Amino acid sequence: MSHDRGVESPDAAAERAEVRDILQAAIESLPPIYRSVFILRAVEEASVDETARCLQVSDAVVRTRYLRARAMLRESIGQQVEMHAPDALQFAGERCDAVVNHVLAELARAGLIRPH
Numbered sequence: 001m002s003h004d005r006g007v008e009s010p011d012a013a014a015e016r017a018e019v020r021d022i023l024q025a026a027i028e029s030l031p032p033i034y035r036s037v038f039i040l041r042a043v044e045e046a047s048v049d050e051t052a053r054c055l056q057v058s059d060a061v062v063r064t065r066y067l068r069a070r071a072m073l074r075e076s077i078g079q080q081v082e083m084h085a086p087d088a089l090q091f092a093g094e095r096c097d098a099v100v101n102h103v104l105a106e107l108a109r110a111g112l113i114r115p116h
Helices: 010-028 032-043 048-055 059-088 093-109
Strands: none
Touching: 010 032, 010 059, 032 048, 032 059, 048 059
16 A cells, blocks of 8 residues: 555544644643743744743743753653553454464465464
C-alpha cells in the first residue's frame, strides 16, 4: 500500500489528534501564571522580552516560569505515559496468536518451514 507524500493515514491522524488532546489537557492543567507564559512562549512564539512586557513581569520571571511550566508538563505527560503504556503496548493473547499463526502459515506455504 503506497501513500502519497503529504497525505496522512487515518491512523496517523488519530494518533496526532490523541497527542494534541493530551498536550492540551496538560497545558490547561498548569497553574495560570505558568500556563500564560508557556502559551505565549511556546504556542505564540513570543520572545522573552515580548512575554515580559505583555505580562508585566521581568525577563527573569518569564524564563523561570517557562522552565517550570515545561518541567510540570514533562511530569504530567510522563505520568500519563507510564499509566497507559502497559495497555497501549500490550501484544498478547488472541491478537498475538493470530499474527503468529498467520506468519507460520505463510512460511509453511512458501516452503520455508515444515507445517506443524
